[in-house]
Amino acid sequence: MHKKIKLHLLVNLVAGNNHGKITYAKFAKLLKDSQISFRAQISQYPGEIIKLAKKYANNNHSEDEILVIIGGDGSFNQALNGVKKSLHPNTPLAYLPAGSGNDFARAAKLTTDPQKFLNRLLNNRKIEKVDCGSYSSQKENVIKHYFVNNYGIGFDANVVHQSNNQKMKKILNKIHLGNLIYGLNVINVLQKQDTFTATVTGADGIAHIFHDAYLVTTTNHPYFGGGVPILPKANLHSHVLDTVIVEKPSLRKFVFLFAKMLKDGSHVTDSHFHYIEGKEIRVNVKKPEYTQIDGEDTDKMAHSIQFMIDNFYLIR
Numbered sequence: 394m395h396k397k398i399k400l401h402l403l404v405n406l407v408a409g410n411n412h413g414k415i416t417y418a419k420f421a422k423l424l425k426d427s428q429i430s431f432r433a434q435i436s437q438y439p440g441e442i443i444k445l446a447k448k449y450a451n452n453n454h455s456e457d458e459i460l461v462i463i464g465g466d467g468s469f470n471q472a473l474n475g476v477k478k479s480l481h482p483n484t485p486l487a488y489l490p491a492g493s494g495n496d497f498a499r500a501a502k503l504t505t506d507p508q509k510f511l512n513r514l515l516n517n518r519k520i521e522k523v524d525c526g527s528y529s530s531q532k533e534n535v536i537k538h539y540f541v542n543n544y545g546i547g548f549d550a551n552v553v554h555q556s557n558n559q560k561m562k563k564i565l566n567k568i569h570l571g572n573l574i575y576g577l578n579v580i581n582v583l584q585k586q587d588t589f590t591a592t593v594t595g596a597d598g599i600a601h602i603f604h605d606a607y608l609v610t611t612t613n614h615p616y617f618g619g620g621v622p623i624l625p626k627a628n629l630h631s632h633v634l635d636t637v638i639v640e641k642p643s644l645r646k647f648v649f650l651f652a653k654m655l656k657d658g659s660h661v662t663d664s665h666f667h668y669i670e671g672k673e674i675r676v677n678v679k680k681p682e683y684t685q686i687d688g689e690d691t692d693k694m695a696h697s698i699q700f701m702i703d704n705f706y707l708i709r
């Protein structure tokens with residue numbers, strides 16, 4: 394018997410339009426069939442995974458005990474924040490993606506198949522140090538929070554905000570078409586999103602000012618919005634973050650840029666597209682704008698943010 398491992402599952406059943414429930418059911422069956430010891434905690438409300446992960450990581454665990462998150466990017470973000478703020482911030486995390494976007498899993502090339510995931514845990518699991526980002530308000534400066542994908546201000550955040558707050562999403566979720574809402578809102582937000590002035594300062598201390606910013610997204614890897622490759626060259630092992638700034642294009646130009654992005658990534662050379670790379674980046678936006686952090690939106694607010702590259706331990 395190779396059943397020495399003991400799993401501790403943190404589960405968001407409603408992630409991915411209830412895909413979390415299906416993934417969890419399949420995985421739990423596999424574990425039972427293989428007589429692998431596990432304990433599952435089903436998270437009941439947004440944010441609870443932070444608490445549960447922190448509690449787990451406050452305790453000591455043997456190498457055979459594995460913390461597994463089942464959920465989407467938002468759930469994985471919560472688990473990372475819980476672990477990082479615990480007594481043992483280097484506690485490794487395993488992740489079985491069950492979200493709708495799964496951008497982190499795409500960037501890290503993680504399987505969504507419960508059987509393959511289990512085989513890997515049993516037969517050839519490795520612990521890998523991978524990048525994440527931290528952010529803190531320059532005013533508070535002490536309290537750091539973490540993201541695995543990106544921190545977006547403007548266009549992408551507005552799309553997430555409109556989508557998460559529409560009754561239509563719930564209806565479409567019921568018929569498993571929840572993601573359609575994002576596509577519809579891209580068109581809607583194209584008209585609505587205003588421009589704003591953003592000041593982005595890299596580690597060299599040089600401030601770059603963009604008066605017609607439309608999207609200012611600090612990213613840890615290429616993807617946002619469920620597989621949109623905003624910055625193909627970014628990766629989880631570069632030890633830098635990138636702040637992408639897109640200045641407002643005309644509708645025609647937007648479609649052209651989008652097509653280039655999907656075709657060969659050549660949008661990055663366009664005059665409306667900029668990026669600033671660094672281990673530390675400061676972003677200032679005085680005008681209140683929507684924000685998305687790993688796909689979770691906030692109310693409109695002004696930003697004075699200090700970003701820093703950080704890392705965590707991923708079991709894969």
Ligand SMILES: Nc1ncnc2c1ncn2[C@@H]1O[C@H](COP(=O)(O)OP(=O)(O)OP(=O)(O)O)[C@@H](O)[C@H]1O
Pocket residue numbers: 405406407408409410436437438439440441442443464465466467468469471491492493494495496687688
């Ligand atoms: N800790 C939690 N426990 C229960 N429900 C949660 C929790 N966190 C978020 N939710 C709810 O789960 C949904 C989103 O979860 P999550 O971000 O993990 O999945 P997703 O949005 O489908 O994934 P992705 O970000 O990969 O597209 C939202 O409906 C949110 O209100």
